[in-house]
Amino acid sequence: MKPYSVDYIAGALLACTILIISSPALAGPPFLTDDPEPVEYQHHELYISSQQLKTRNDTTGTLPHIEYNYGALPDLQLHIIVPYAFNHPVNGQREGGLGDIELGAKYRFMQETDNRPMVGIFPLVEIHTGDANKGLGNGATQVFLPIWLQKRWGEWQSYGGGGYWINNAQIAKNHWLFGWQLQKDISDHLTLGGEIYFSTEQAPGAGSSSGFNLGGFYNLDEHNHLLFSAGRGLTNIDTTNQLSSYIGYQITW
Incomplete structure (x- = not known):
């Protein structure tokens, strides 16, 4: 197999990070x-x-991925x-097939009040399928151990936090990921927002990375919603x- 450069590996690892983190509609996706x-x-x-991510070396993404969340207990999801994943290297053959399957459980242990934010954990396991x-x-199982906070002020809402990624893949490093988001309800149907995020080094010599996204969601009705975002790196x-x-x-439903 052709050896990959550190730049290629770093881009691929960040792609995996960006393409696998997700959560409920009113917060989380599309961010x-x-x-x-x-x-x-x-x-x-x-x-x-x-989802899609373009770098100098390739374009990767999902087309599509299916996500399902269920409220198993009052504070547990x-x-x-x-995912059906694809990878299109600049100087290589386009590939497609099953990507890494993600499993998780979100637990809220502190409810939001006038004086404090909502707080919860959402551990994830990425199975190397x-x-x-x-x-x-990714080539090996990954585990993400984050803590998240959220607070609402009328039409405004903000959430964020971060956690530690444990990645056992070849030429990969365990790393920290942090992010913060702010959104506003424009109407009963439309909410717009943006986020910034930062990751410590994911591969030896690759350096840290950061970026932003702008987007939102549109409620067609009580049960049907459209979500969208776009962004790029800052470093x-x-x-x-x-x-x-x-x-x-x-x-x-």
């Missing part, structure tokens, strides 16, 4: 930053979405993502994130 709010007890969320040799997966742009985007359709 990288997550939130502590679980799906309501005995309620469901189903997403059909696509169960979570799964099954994608073919890493084709650029469709090491060519090798980490020249352009990233998300578009999705969500059903809630």
